[in-house]
Amino acid sequence: MPKKRIVGVVGLGHVGAHVAYTLGVTGTADLVKLCDINEKKLVSEHQDLMDAAMFMPHHVKYAMASYEELGDCDIIINAIGKIDLLVTHNRDTEMNFTVAQVADFIPKIMKGGFKGIFINITNPCDVVSDLISKLSGLPAGHVFGTGTGLDTSRLVSAISQQTGLDHKSITAYMMGEHGNAQMVPWSVIQFGGKRLEELKDDSRFVFDHDAIKEKTIKGGWVTYVGKGCTEYGIAYTATTLAGYVLRDEKHIMATSAPLRGEYGEDGIFAGVPAVVGENGVEKVVELSLTDTEKKEFKTCCTAIRENIKKAESIWKKAE
Numbered sequence: 289m290p291k292k293r294i295v296g297v298v299g300l301g302h303v304g305a306h307v308a309y310t311l312g313v314t315g316t317a318d319l320v321k322l323c324d325i326n327e328k329k330l331v332s333e334h335q336d337l338m339d340a341a342m343f344m345p346h347h348v349k350y351a352m353a354s355y356e357e358l359g360d361c362d363i364i365i366n367a368i369g370k371i372d373l374l375v376t377h378n379r380d381t382e383m384n385f386t387v388a389q390v391a392d393f394i395p396k397i398m399k400g401g402f403k404g405i406f407i408n409i410t411n412p413c414d415v416v417s418d419l420i421s422k423l424s425g426l427p428a429g430h431v432f433g434t435g436t437g438l439d440t441s442r443l444v445s446a447i448s449q450q451t452g453l454d455h456k457s458i459t460a461y462m463m464g465e466h467g468n469a470q471m472v473p474w475s476v477i478q479f480g481g482k483r484l485e486e487l488k489d490d491s492r493f494v495f496d497h498d499a500i501k502e503k504t505i506k507g508g509w510v511t512y513v514g515k516g517c518t519e520y521g522i523a524y525t526a527t528t529l530a531g532y533v534l535r536d537e538k539h540i541m542a543t544s545a546p547l548r549g550e551y552g553e554d555g556i557f558a559g560v561p562a563v564v565g566e567n568g569v570e571k572v573v574e575l576s577l578t579d580t581e582k583k584e585f586k587t588c589c590t591a592i593r594e595n596i597k598k599a600e601s602i603w604k605k606a607e
């Protein structure tokens with residue numbers, strides 16, 4: 289009998305509910321297990337998703353689950369949070385809440401025998417990915433975050449708008465923190481194999497670096513201001529990553545990946561391009577950055593490292 293692809297989603301707010309829906313619509317999962325601390329919300333989201341399942345182009349089932357019942361999932365996507373805390377427009381503000389919650393439920397999930405891949409969305413994304421990795425004890429790379437995956441999409445959109453070229457013809461990445469400490473490695477951007485430097489005589493390929501970086505970093509807040517959340521972009525980002533894992537695609541995409549010496553960094557999660565396959569992040573792609581870009585990336589990592597320290601004091605206090 290063919291094996292069922294089972295994906296768990298923890299936290300069914302704006303993000304988690306859209307992730308669960310997208311997993312069904314795209315046919316990425318056969319069974320989506322739903323888990324939320326808010327029982328009423330859980331029951332309602334389950335009903336609504338089941339009502340949609342009949343019309344989805346692929347067969348999919350939705351089931352409610354406790355943390356322990358997520359044990360047989362191939363992938364668990366973490367999307368818990370409290371989005372109202374983000375009125376400050378700083379993702380770190382959510383940290384006191386999310387770190388304490390994650391520290392509480394990861395041991396419960398592991399008690400259920402979970403041995404799959406964890407994809408973290410919850411903010412601060414790099415910090416929470418690091419925490420899940422430490423608390424779960426899963427092998428390196430089996431826990432990773434969406435990181436700068438969504439920010440990369442915002443960057444590529446901005447470049448696409450200016451050049452008129454399709455998103456998929458552009459190779460570009462946002463790197464660093466999924467937060468304010470991000471950078472654009474301009475030197476590695478390519479269009480069908482042509483580097484930016486080779487195209488500088490064409491005005492469409494001359495970019496205002498500061499303006500594009502600002503537009504990319506602030507993109508999430510443009511969405512947040514009008515609707516109090518962001519959901520479609522992140523739902524597709526996470527679903528895409530889940531598909532790469534389930535189909536063992538070995539696809540290169542920006543994620544929050546554990547760094548073990550790459551880019552001169554060790555022991556933190558940061559947004560970098562990485563090969564994603566059945567073992568999660570299987571390899572960090574080390575780009576040849578210029579000296580200025582290397583320094584910029586280091587500054588981003590310093591910001592993440594400081595937040596990891598803050599997070600550790602929160603969950604150690606909760607122990």
Ligand SMILES: NC(=O)c1ccc[n+]([C@@H]2O[C@H](COP(=O)([O-])OP(=O)(O)OC[C@H]3O[C@@H](n4cnc5c(N)ncnc54)[C@H](O)[C@@H]3O)[C@@H](O)[C@H]2O)c1
Binds near residue numbers: 325367393
């Ligand atoms: N990484 C990214 O690119 C990205 C993008 C968008 C949002 N986010 C983050 O995703 C998270 C979710 O955002 P949202 O808009 O859905 O928030 P939300 O407030 O709408 O929903 C959060 C959900 O999590 C549930 N929850 C809280 N604690 C829980 C726990 N211990 N166990 C199970 N469920 C729990 C709540 O009941 C709620 O349903 C936030 O941290 C947000 O900042 C990240």
